Amino acid sequence: MPKISVGILGATGMVGQTLIQLLGDHPWFKVTELAASDKSAGSRYEDIMGTRWNISSDIPEYAKDMEIKTCEPKLDCDIVLSALDSSVAGPVEEQFAKAGYAVSSNAKNHRMDQDVPLLIPEINPDHVDLIGEQRKRRGWEGFIVTDPNCSTIHLALALKPLYDRFGLEKVMVTTMQALSGAGYPGVSSMDITDNVIPFINDEEDKVEIEPVKILGKAINGKIKYADIGISAQCNRVAVKYGHTECASVKLGKKATKEDLIRAFEEFRPNKQLKLPSAPQRPVVYIDKENRPQPKLDVNTQNGMASTVGRLRPCKILDYKFVVLGHNLVRGAAGAAILNAELLKVKGYIS
Ligand SMILES: NC(=O)c1ccc[n+]([C@@H]2O[C@H](COP(=O)([O-])OP(=O)(O)OC[C@H]3O[C@@H](n4cnc5c(N)ncnc54)[C@H](OP(=O)(O)O)[C@@H]3O)[C@@H](O)[C@H]2O)c1
Numbered sequence: 001m002p003k004i005s006v007g008i009l010g011a012t013g014m015v016g017q018t019l020i021q022l023l024g025d026h027p028w029f030k031v032t033e034l035a036a037s038d039k040s041a042g043s044r045y046e047d048i049m050g051t052r053w054n055i056s057s058d059i060p061e062y063a064k065d066m067e068i069k070t071c072e073p074k075l076d077c078d079i080v081l082s083a084l085d086s087s088v089a090g091p092v093e094e095q096f097a098k099a100g101y102a103v104s105s106n107a108k109n110h111r112m113d114q115d116v117p118l119l120i121p122e123i124n125p126d127h128v129d130l131i132g133e134q135r136k137r138r139g140w141e142g143f144i145v146t147d148p149n150c151s152t153i154h155l156a157l158a159l160k161p162l163y164d165r166f167g168l169e170k171v172m173v174t175t176m177q178a179l180s181g182a183g184y185p186g187v188s189s190m191d192i193t194d195n196v197i198p199f200i201n202d203e204e205d206k207v208e209i210e211p212v213k214i215l216g217k218a219i220n221g222k223i224k225y226a227d228i229g230i231s232a233q234c235n236r237v238a239v240k241y242g243h244t245e246c247a248s249v250k251l252g253k254k255a256t257k258e259d260l261i262r263a264f265e266e267f268r269p270n271k272q273l274k275l276p277s278a279p280q281r282p283v284v285y286i287d288k289e290n291r292p293q294p295k296l297d298v299n300t301q302n303g304m305a306s307t308v309g310r311l312r313p314c315k316i317l318d319y320k321f322v323v324l325g326h327n328l329v330r331g332a333a334g335a336a337i338l339n340a341e342l343l344k345v346k347g348y349i350s
Contacts, residue, residue, distance in 0.1 A: 005077040007035060010082060019333040021060060029340065033076055041070040044068075079102040080102070110144050123157070150331030150332055159211060159247075172230075175203075175245045176239070211226070212226045241327065250317040251319070265283075282306065284300050
């Protein structure tokens with residue numbers, strides 16, 4: 001079968017390079033175009049990435065000689081995966097959708113639009129059908145789908161099995177987010193060394209609102225948000241990869257610790273979708289007193305799973321636990337690829 005051609009917008013950034021690495025030998029997709037800002041456009045990819053390539057394996061051979069283009073909708077591809085800075089992603093992604101491209105975005109700009117799916121294929125694959133409403137309302141031939149914020153994805157994956165079995169009323173979460181989550185060059189070393197920064201612009205709002213859309217129900221082309229109160233505090237810490245989140249939850253009904261562990265361990269959704277990048281187990285419970293840790297667990301299931309541990313009773317709500325996940329893989333590039341795979345399975349791209 002011929003592969004579906006993919007363009008990467010924001011190919012020089014942290015998420016863009018992770019997309020390039022993950023798509024190297026993808027069974028369905030082939031990268032045909034790389035694009036970034038005017039200052040990068042016209043350059044050979046390897047030349048411009050010299051000191052900016054941040055992944056321990058080398059730049060894949062296929063990408064080295066590719067010329068970086070500008071982010072205009074005249075790229076030779078069927079779908080664009082957008083890893084654009086949010087200062088430009090909004091209008092650029094709209095231009096591509098208007099011109100007939102499918103857009104799978106990592107950026108925040110369209111996530112909460114009423115007619116834009118905010119997808120985690122293991123949780124809400126049916127939300128993809130908002131695309132029909134989006135095309136109708138906006139008169140676009142193409143469309144935009146989005147993946148959630150890098151902390152939201154892991155929190156939502158951990159909450160989903162609890163929400164389904166016991167209901168959820170309240171969630172309090174404190175995040176410790178990796179430096180690579182701030183893009184390149186990110187936070188200055190003088191600011192973060194020996195330090196924790198208790199502020200990430202816009203982050204708390206995203207972590208509080210996105211999960212209720214994701215866990216919501218699609219009814220007649222609209223999402224009815226889940227009725228869960230979420231309070232978030234977000235911090236930047238001196239860790240390179242992996243966001244750690246300490247969550248406390250109030251359940252809708254009584255459950256034992258063993259019930260919760262079983263819910264995490266038995267969470268095996270949507271096997272029938274057969275998405276090549278989907279982890280066998282989206283949530284991996286680690287039963288060790290000092291885990292999960294970014295250093296040891298961030299690459300669980302090739303970075304596509306969320307790890308959960310330290311489950312124990314909470315004196316204020318019902319239970320508390322720690323969630324950890326890779327911000328660049330499952331939290332961004334891997335999520336956008338998984339969404340593109342869902343689009344193929346659902347017949348939105350071919
Ligand atoms: N890092 C994470 O863990 C993470 C997780 C989830 C979502 N996200 C989101 O994913 C997106 C990319 O994040 P990142 O961490 O990869 O950021 P980044 O390292 O700062 O990369 C930003 C990319 O956007 C391009 N860009 C900037 N201004 C542009 C313009 N005017 N026109 C065209 N391209 C432009 C840059 O190209 P040049 O190099 O040419 O300037 C670069 O390729 C952001 O929206 C971010 O919020 C990031």
